[in-house]
Amino acid sequence: MKIDKKKIVFIGIVVAVFGFIVFYTVQVTGEKDVSEIELTQPEVPELQEKQKEYSSKLDAINDLKEVRESNAPSIYDESMLDSTGTFDPLYEEKERQRIVDSIYREGRINYDAGYGSQFANRLCQRQRFPEQFNQRK
Numbered sequence: 001m002k003i004d005k006k007k008i009v010f011i012g013i014v015v016a017v018f019g020f021i022v023f024y025t026v027q028v029t030g031e032k033d034v035s036e037i038e039l040t041q042p043e044v045p046e047l048q049e050k051q052k053e054y055s056s057k058l059d060a061i062n063d064l065k066e067v068r069e070s071n072a073p074s075i076y077d078e079s080m081l082d083s084t085g086t087f088d089p090l091y092e093e094k095e096r097q098r099i100v101d102s103i104y105r106e107g108r109i110n111y112d113a114g115y116g117s118q119f120a121n122r123l124c125q126r127q128r129f130p131e132q133f134n135q136r137k
Contacts, residue, residue: 054060076087088094 052063054063074081080087080089080091082088082091
């Protein structure tokens, strides 16, 4: 009786997988080492330096080192944070809408006549004659 080569390879793989499962189960559920003792009260290290005692509060305050703030980088895109720092995925669209609404509140700009509201007139003058506005201080 001759056994096919493919059957031998298949049986070998099944035995290897089964052996791994048994070994892993024994490893995980086996007895725990004695060195892994559960701590009921951890030890606290002793202070190596004595605390400096000051004669006045002013001396103590002057000795304080400046504490630097370490801020973690934001996980949100900065353009999507409003003025309070809260995340709003539609912030850019709301900001565009606010700008358009403010333009409409100022009054319609008549592009054919070349003038509109006072705001549009000032803007056009600054664009046409920037040297006059740069001289003012």
